[in-house]
Amino acid sequence: MLGINQLDSLEPEECPMEEDSPKTNNITVAVEGNIGSGKTTLLNYFRKNPLVEVLEEPVDKWQNVGGKNLLELFYTDCQRWSYLFESCAVLSLMKIHKKPHVTPVKMIERSVYSGYYCFEHNLCKSGMMAKVEHSVHNEWFDWITKRQQPHLDLIIYLRTSPDTCMERIQARCRSEEKTLPMDFLVALHERHEEWLIQGKFPIPAPVMVVDGNRCLEEMMKFYNNNDEYLLGMKQWPQLHSVQEAVC
Numbered sequence: 001m002l003g004i005n006q007l008d009s010l011e012p013e014e015c016p017m018e019e020d021s022p023k024t025n026n027i028t029v030a031v032e033g034n035i036g037s038g039k040t041t042l043l044n045y046f047r048k049n050p051l052v053e054v055l056e057e058p059v060d061k062w063q064n065v066g067g068k069n070l071l072e073l074f075y076t077d078c079q080r081w082s083y084l085f086e087s088c089a090v091l092s093l094m095k096i097h098k099k100p101h102v103t104p105v106k107m108i109e110r111s112v113y114s115g116y117y118c119f120e121h122n123l124c125k126s127g128m129m130a131k132v133e134h135s136v137h138n139e140w141f142d143w144i145t146k147r148q149q150p151h152l153d154l155i156i157y158l159r160t161s162p163d164t165c166m167e168r169i170q171a172r173c174r175s176e177e178k179t180l181p182m183d184f185l186v187a188l189h190e191r192h193e194e195w196l197i198q199g200k201f202p203i204p205a206p207v208m209v210v211d212g213n214r215c216l217e218e219m220m221k222f223y224n225n226n227d228e229y230l231l232g233m234k235q236w237p238q239l240h241s242v243q244e245a246v247c
């Protein structure tokens with residue numbers, strides 16, 4: 001088993017591939033991870049690639065729902081606004097899932113699955129969402145995913161420690177995130193681990209686990225050396241669905 005800090009020693013050409021040539025069909029890749037895990041950095045790297053359409057979380061829409069900043073309301077009073085915000089998030093993320101491809105690869109920031117298995121479940125577990133709200137949300141999520149069938153070909157999990165996430169959040173100074181407590185990041189990290197590492201919830205696609213704790217220069221080097229794997233065009237040798245972190 002490889003640890004997440006051994007990634008740099010694994011160059012793709014040193015390992016036998018299951019596929020000899022890149023895929024040509026449309027590919028959808030979801031970039032998952034905690035708040036401040038490095039998702040924006042990864043998305044910005046691939047934004048310049050003509051084969052990739054990057055679709056970020058619609059934060060601007062969440063900041064203006066009927067003239068109100070729903071994201072700020074949620075961060076300020078989770079218990080009051082959690083159900084409304086998560087309902088809005090699932091709807092907007094589903095629209096991104098269903099957006100037709102305009103390039104071979106569609107790379108999306110988070111998915112409808114992490115919205116439910118990580119964020120919504122965390123709110124319920126922490127008491128910030130009432131059990132009756134969770135029950136209603138559960139039925140709605142099951143109904144909409146069964147009928148819309150949001151497809152993913154690959155999940156990139158940026159596995160980043162809560163401490164590193166907090167440092168990055170404080171450095172970028174987004175107004176809505178000023179009140180984010182450390183225990184919220186720790187809990188979200190645990191939910192991501194339960195889903196993508198331990199397999200507590202269904203995983204809709206193979207998972208590529210990437211150590212997100214490293215500096216920007218090291219991350220850029222890895223993205224540059226492994227772009228076809230990160231875009232799902234070639235299969236990473238240790239790609240898995242429910243196993244230990246491998247890269």
